[in-house]
Amino acid sequence: AQSVAQPEDQVNVAEGNPLTVKCTYSVSGNPYLFWYVQYPNRGLQFLLKYITGDNLVKGSYGFEAEFNKSQTSFHLKKPSALVSDSALYFCAFGAGSARQLTFGSGTQLTVLP
Amino acid sequence: DAGVTQSPTHLIKTRGQHVTLRCSPISGHKSVSWYQQVLGQGPQFIFQYYEKEERGRGNFPDRFSARQFPNYSSELNVNALLLGDSALYLCASSSEPSRGTQYFGPGTRLLVL
Numbered sequence: 001a002q003s004v005a006q007p008e009d010q011v012n013v014a015e016g017n018p019l020t021v022k023c024t025y026s027v028s029g030n031p032y033l034f035w036y037v038q039y040p041n042r043g044l045q046f047l048l049k050y051i052t053g054d055n056l057v058k059g060s061y062g063f064e065a066e067f068n069k070s071q072t073s074f075h076l077k078k079p080s081a082l083v084s085d086s087a088l089y090f091c092a093f094g095a096g097s098a099r100q101l102t103f104g105s106g107t108q109l110t111v112l113p
Numbered sequence: 114d115a116g117v118t119q120s121p122t123h124l125i126k127t128r129g130q131h132v133t134l135r136c137s138p139i140s141g142h143k144s145v146s147w148y149q150q151v152l153g154q155g156p157q158f159i160f161q162y163y164e165k166e167e168r169g170r171g172n173f174p175d176r177f178s179a180r181q182f183p184n185y186s187s188e189l190n191v192n193a194l195l196l197g198d199s200a201l202y203l204c205a206s207s208s209e210p211s212r213g214t215q216y217f218g219p220g221t222r223l224l225v226l
Contacts, residue, residue, distance in 0.1 A: 036217070043203055043219040045217070092155075099211055100161060100171070104155055
């Protein structure tokens with residue numbers, strides 16, 4: 001079955017340090033890949049997406065992600081973490097379109113002051 | 114511009130009852146999708162509607178139904194509620210169903226007792 005996996009339930013990083021939230025995918029064809037962030041008692045906020053083209057995607061709030069076809073990964077990165085980045089992050093894919101998104105299990109990011 | 118709006122924000126029902134959740138998309142967006150997010154999990158796709166027609170359906174029982182109105186707002190209906198239907202129900206809108214980014218509302222938190 002096609003899926004995305006977020007191997008880490010929890011990631012802790014010190015403020016000012018670079019952060020990485022991992023996502024790997026198992027999708028046939030050309031995947032549409034997304035990152036969303038969820039703050040407590042809130043809906044999902046869109047960060048960035050990869051459909052085609054440049055493998056390095058830049059998104060909102062200084063986040064970026066790199067599509068790596070050989071490693072089937074789409075890790076989310078930020079050069080310098082902020083305490084306000086602490087939230088639940090979801091990787092998602094659409095199989096050949098942005099129509100029906102399948103989400104990973106989420107990674108709780110905590111940025112320590 | 115207003116984002117996706119959902120009503121009500123919270124709802125408490127008892128087993129066997131029926132519930133209707135409402136969603137208004139971002140102005141100009143014609144596609145609406147519904148997702149269920151159970152506590153501790155990623156959202157799961159329920160339905161997508163575009164131009165009042167169902168364009169996709171996830172693996173949910175027939176107790177779940179939805180419709181889209183001429184103004185592109187949408188309703189999600191759930192009949193014969195079960196305890197397991199307790200979740201955050203998220204609505205997302207996009208400009209078009211295949212390639213448009215889905216933007217999420219704040220959700221309706223449903224508790225079934």
